[in-house]
Amino acid sequence: MDPVLQPKLTDRLDWLVDWLYPPRCRACGGRIYGRDAEYLCSGCWPQIRLVSHPLCNVCGRPFFDASGDDHHCAACLARQPYFVRARAWGCYPKDDRVEHPLRQVVQKFKYGRKVSLGKPLGRLMAQGCQEFLKGCHVDLIVPVPLHPKRLRWRGFNQSLLLARQVSRLYEVPVDPFVLCRERETVPQTQLAEDERRKNVRGAFATYPGKLLKGRSVLLVDDVYTSGATANECSRVLVRGGAREVYVLTLARTV
């Protein structure tokens, strides 16, 4: 049976928990009515723009003109990334003055240290990107690592929590000890696009003794903004022997 459709015991337990404690919207905290609007309320759902075709067939940037086919965007034509393809589940505006439920929920997850959001957000991403994931044929999932200092502060790596849901649904192993963050970096959100590339250059390394040779890797992160982090991690993975790298994120900015 399709692993995505196979009912799991934990799904039934989730239903029981929902019955005992009625679900709240993960973005605005409002009450959710009915099962069809899982995770987000009827006010927040319509604001979520899911990434859909036509899009850049490398970085996955959606094009606003919905009439054309997928093609390379200008950035990917100018500079071919180290990854084969990237895809995100949903998108929100780059301008952080614009309030958006997807940004809100990502910020609650990361900066509000809401570890409980890992599962629902990971599921949304994994189930919403089925078409992309089934076309990748990856044999290993690698989350983007945090620097140990940041990991101690947050208490969890949000990318690993998201990656675990992909691993569970597609039965591909996830290994958080492939990549490490050797150098602490300034948060990318504070930097301009060209500064982001410099900021992450040389920040990642592979753990010694990791057998990556010939393996097809899915790199998982929470948000794709300039693609600098995804590209630098992919460069390190390819240099470490990976045959190819695909990138999956919960969100991307547009």
Ligand SMILES: [Zn+2]
């Ligand atoms: Zn809401």
Ligand SMILES: [Zn+2]
């Ligand atoms: Zn592109």
